[in-house]
Amino acid sequence: xRSDVPVDSLAAAGEACIALRSNLSDATEEFLDFYxxxxxxxxxxxxxxxxSGSSAIDEYGIFSAKSAEDAETIRGALNKYLxxxxxxxxxxxxxxxxxKVDGAKTTVYGNYGIYTILxxxxxxxxxxxxxELLIP
Numbered sequence: 001x002r003s004d005v006p007v008d009s010l011a012a013a014g015e016a017c018i019a020l021r022s023n024l025s026d027a028t029e030e031f032l033d034f035y036x037x038x039x040x041x042x043x044x045x046x047x048x049x050x051x052s053g054s055s056a057i058d059e060y061g062i063f064s065a066k067s068a069e070d071a072e073t074i075r076g077a078l079n080k081y082l083x084x085x086x087x088x089x090x091x092x093x094x095x096x097x098x099x100k101v102d103g104a105k106t107t108v109y110g111n112y113g114i115y116t117i118l119x120x121x122x123x124x125x126x127x128x129x130x131x132e133l134l135i136p
Contacts, residue, residue: 001110001134007064010112010130011047017125018058018118025052027061035084037077038063042070057090057097059117060126067111074113078106082115109134 015021027048032038040046048061061078065071082104089098104117107127114130116123 001112002136003064003111005112005133007045007047007062010062010133011049011060013129013133014060014062014126015049017129018060018122020056020058023051023053023056024049024058026050036061036081038074042066042073054092057093057100057117058122059115061115062130063113065111065113068108071108071111071113075106075108078113078115082106082117085117 015024018024027050029040031050032040032046032048036048038046042063042065044064044066046061046063048059050059051057063071063074065074082101085101085104089101100117100119103120103123104115105123107114107116109131112130112134114127116126118126
């Protein structure tokens, strides 16, 4: 996989596949520290978008790690975060959103670590759009 694609380019390609993308806003660095527990020193860049309202639980993060090893470290932190989301389902959301959390996943493409909390079809489209930009 390529390691030189800007995170914003990957995010734009993936986010185009999310129907309710207008509900997304940028996560704060405090969110990364407190919830994701990502050491941003491992990253060249990142983009995390979260729901700004409660109409949908769509969320994703793309992290450009400094190495493939760092990407795997990031994946571990993301897996822990996603497990916590499943274990502590937020009942403010409509129950129809729960399958997105239950089906959330992390993916690593070389130096890029990604997590997605999306519908199954949007998750597939999102990851395909991102992967397409990373194939040399």
